Amino acid sequence: MNDRTSGPDRAEREELARLLPAPAERDLPPGRLLHHKDSLMRLIDQDRARATARPRPRLLRPAVLLPAAGLALGGVLLTTLAVTGQGSAPAPSAAGTGSHATAPRGAAVLLDRIASVAEESGERTVTGDQFVYVRTLQTRNEGVFDGPVKLTEPREREVWMAQKAGPVIDVGLIHEDGAYVPIEVGVPDGETPVGQPAGLGRPTYAWLASLPTDPDVLLRRLATEITRDQDARDTPAEERDRAQDTFDAIGELLRETLMPPRTAAALYKAAARIPGVTVDPDAVDAAGRRGIGVARDDTRAGWRTAWIFDSATLGYLGERSYLTRDTPMGKKGTLINASAVMERAVVDTLREKPTAGKPATERPAAGRPTAGKQSTTT
Numbered sequence: 001m002n003d004r005t006s007g008p009d010r011a012e013r014e015e016l017a018r019l020l021p022a023p024a025e026r027d028l029p030p031g032r033l034l035h036h037k038d039s040l041m042r043l044i045d046q047d048r049a050r051a052t053a054r055p056r057p058r059l060l061r062p063a064v065l066l067p068a069a070g071l072a073l074g075g076v077l078l079t080t081l082a083v084t085g086q087g088s089a090p091a092p093s094a095a096g097t098g099s100h101a102t103a104p105r106g107a108a109v110l111l112d113r114i115a116s117v118a119e120e121s122g123e124r125t126v127t128g129d130q131f132v133y134v135r136t137l138q139t140r141n142e143g144v145f146d147g148p149v150k151l152t153e154p155r156e157r158e159v160w161m162a163q164k165a166g167p168v169i170d171v172g173l174i175h176e177d178g179a180y181v182p183i184e185v186g187v188p189d190g191e192t193p194v195g196q197p198a199g200l201g202r203p204t205y206a207w208l209a210s211l212p213t214d215p216d217v218l219l220r221r222l223a224t225e226i227t228r229d230q231d232a233r234d235t236p237a238e239e240r241d242r243a244q245d246t247f248d249a250i251g252e253l254l255r256e257t258l259m260p261p262r263t264a265a266a267l268y269k270a271a272a273r274i275p276g277v278t279v280d281p282d283a284v285d286a287a288g289r290r291g292i293g294v295a296r297d298d299t300r301a302g303w304r305t306a307w308i309f310d311s312a313t314l315g316y317l318g319e320r321s322y323l324t325r326d327t328p329m330g331k332k333g334t335l336i337n338a339s340a341v342m343e344r345a346v347v348d349t350l351r352e353k354p355t356a357g358k359p360a361t362e363r364p365a366a367g368r369p370t371a372g373k374q375s376t377t378t
Contacts, residue, residue, distance in 0.1 A: 106279045107294060111272040114294075117314045119265035121362075124258065126205040126346050131160040131172065132258040133354055135343040136318075137286040141336060149329045149336050154286040156342075159183075159256050160350050163204045167195025171202060173350050180351070200225045203253065205346075209260040215270050222246070239300075243274050247296045251307055251319055258344050258362075280306040285318030287340035293320075302327045303336060315364050316341060340364075 126132065135158045143150035158175040161183075162168055172183040187193045198207040200222075212218055223242065226249070230240060250271055253259070259267065271277060271294065280293030283306045293306030305321040318340035325332050345354030345361040354361045 107277045108272040110279055110292065111268045111277075111294060114309055114314045115265040115268035115272075118268060119261050121261045121264070123261055124205065124346060126163055126258070128164045128204075128206070129348075130163050131347050131350060131352075132163060132205060133343075133345045133347045133352070134159050134161075134256045134258070134341065136255065137340040137342060139286055139335075139338045143329075146328050149334055151335065151337075154338065154340070160347065160352075161202075161204075161256075163206065164198070165204070165206065166197030166199075166202065168197075168202075169193050169195050171196060175351075200229075203257055205258055205260065208257070208263045211263060211266075213262065213266050215266070215273060218266075218270060219246075219273070222249075241298075241300060243276055244296065244298050244300070247271070247274050247277065248298075248305065251305060254307060254316055255319060255339055255341065258346065280304070283308040283320060284338075285320060285340040286338035287318065287342065289317050289340065291317050297324055302329075305337075310364070317364055 135156065137154040138157050139154050140152045141149050142152055155177065159172060161172040162170065169185050169187075170182060171185060174181045174183060185193070185196045196202045198204040212221070226245065250267060253267070274296065277294060277296050280295040282290065283293030283295075284290050285308045289308070289310070291308045292311045293308050295304050295306035297304045302323055302325045303321050304324050305319065307319050308317045309315065310317055318338065320335065320339075321337040323330055323332050323334045323336060329336060341364055343354065343361065343363050347354055
């Protein structure tokens with residue numbers, strides 16, 4: 001690869017190169033590692049070319065950090081993943097996900113480019129009587145609790161999520177392992193059913209589009225909402241990690257939600273403000289597609305989670321998690337979870353499959369398939 005930069009530009013490129021591990025550290029073929037490094041360097045070159053042709057601020061654009069809805073089989077709608085710090089602090093700070101705490105330069109550049117691509121995608125029309133459909137491939141850990149990981153082969157999962165503003169009891173439907181399982185708001189015996197409105201725990205397309213776009217405002221709002229959720233569930237203070245929980249929440253939202261373009265772009269911009277987010281240069285989703293990962297280590301649990309993007313189109317492919325140290329779940333490098341988004345669409349009824357070619361249907365880029373099954377990561 002020819003180096004076309006000098007001075008500050010060269011220094012910035014060298015800084016990004018240093019963020020990527022050496023081949024010996026990841027046991028990757030030199031050619032593949034250089035390919036991903038070159039991809040990231042080209043992103044910087046493209047970014048500079050855009051800046052030359054159309055001047056724009058070097059500061060990150062306004063961003064949206066979005067909440068995540070946690071779904072569970074068995075017909076129960078779980079509450080959102082937590083994004084907060086110790087106790088009930090009302091707002092993020094530089095030590096958490098505030099405006100002065102950001103990801104390293106390499107991850108920030110990559111997320112900025114991903115955001116630009118997301119913002120250029122087409123706007124959708126989604127009405128309250130429709131459903132957001134998402135088809136994924138997902139692995140499942142069938143091992144015992146706190147024991148060694150026993151991953152299944154990737155299995156297809158389909159979800160239909162209601163788009164009514166609410167409140168609703170029937171949130172949606174899951175199709176997995178040949179069975180259809182309703183997603184419903186849990187109601188204790190003897191109590192009057194109370195539906196779930198659109199919001200943090202059930203982010204509809206319309207609600208996502210209504211979110212503020214200033215990153216600091218969004219991060220404070222999200223922290224407040226999640227602190228309230230954790231307090232309601234009596235989550236111990238030692239289990240709260242604002243930065244990691246924010247990253248996890250965004251990952252949940254990316255997997256099985258359809259987002260407006262501006263919101264999707266803002267989501268990635270907000271992710272660039274999370275300290276500890278790095279580049280995972282060679283990541284594989286559940287469908288075997290290779291791409292570039294945006295990752296963060298959960299030091300509490302001992303694993304790394306990476307969102308995977310096609311290195312050419314920068315489209316979202318899926319997610320994977322693997323151990324970063326030896327734990328009762330397995331040895332360092334053991335894959336513990338993987339997913340791949342195959343299709344997102346808007347449909348009119350439950351159990352309806354999207355029609356190929358419809359404007360509201362989105363199929364992620366094919367990516368580059370791996371050579372064989374991969375059960376561990378090094």
